[in-house]
Amino acid sequence: MAKVLYITAHPHNETQSYSMAVGKAFIDTYKEVNPGDEVVHLDLYKENIPHIDADVFSGWGKLRSGQEFDQLSAEEKAKVSRLNELNEQFIAADKYVFVTPLWNFSFPPVMKAYLDSVAVAGKTFKYTEKGPIGLLTDKKALHIQARGGFYSEGPAAQMEMGHRYISIMMSFFGVPALEGLFVEGHNAMPDKAQEIKENAIARAKDLAHTF
Numbered sequence: 001m002a003k004v005l006y007i008t009a010h011p012h013n014e015t016q017s018y019s020m021a022v023g024k025a026f027i028d029t030y031k032e033v034n035p036g037d038e039v040v041h042l043d044l045y046k047e048n049i050p051h052i053d054a055d056v057f058s059g060w061g062k063l064r065s066g067q068e069f070d071q072l073s074a075e076e077k078a079k080v081s082r083l084n085e086l087n088e089q090f091i092a093a094d095k096y097v098f099v100t101p102l103w104n105f106s107f108p109p110v111m112k113a114y115l116d117s118v119a120v121a122g123k124t125f126k127y128t129e130k131g132p133i134g135l136l137t138d139k140k141a142l143h144i145q146a147r148g149g150f151y152s153e154g155p156a157a158q159m160e161m162g163h164r165y166i167s168i169m170m171s172f173f174g175v176p177a178l179e180g181l182f183v184e185g186h187n188a189m190p191d192k193a194q195e196i197k198e199n200a201i202a203r204a205k206d207l208a209h210t211f
Contacts, residue, residue, distance in 0.1 A: 007044065008042070009101075018183045025208075026207060050083055051113050083117050095142075097143075115169050141179070148186060182200075
């Protein structure tokens with residue numbers, strides 16, 4: 001049995017968001033094909049995702065200096081504990097499915113905060129004399145992303161930073177490859193928006209059988 005983290009970063013649901021609609025089609029089909037797997041949905045807009053701030057740095061510093069966890073302030077305890085929970089949950093999973101829109105050439109900021117929370121030296125990667133090495137070499141990852149315009153080729157491809165960033169982070173963690181499923185052009189061609197959406201949903205259902 002595999003454990004799948006279905007990680008969504010959109011304030012809207014599948015009735016309003018193209019990425020969420022395609023993501024739902026994928027994960028619903030995946031559950032049908034793999035009934036024994038455990039799927040955990042992390043809606044990042046509803047989860048507590050601490051930012052790495054002064055409290056976090058202070059709490060980490062105290063722990064590294066040998067202080068006990070009980071000696072941390074209430075704010076430090078809450079944020080450090082939650083970051084540990086998110087990191088442990090990420091490591092324990094076998095597969096990751098990220099669902100995001102393309103906003104201002106990237107993804108919603110809550111996704112960056114989440115990736116920061118799981119990027120922990122000694123847990124998801126380690127430093128060596130030859131540089132950093134990823135520790136999650138037995139995982140699989142997929143990114144479902146909706147793009148109102150076209151960013152798969154040409155000059156616009158260099159402007160797309162969301163999928164590229166997640167791909168870099170997965171590589172940094174040692175994940176062998178990040179698959180991408182893109183829904184694009186629905187804003188550029190509104191007359192074909194429904195067709196674009198339906199085609200993406202069909203591709204998502206097909207991919208769910210092999211992921």
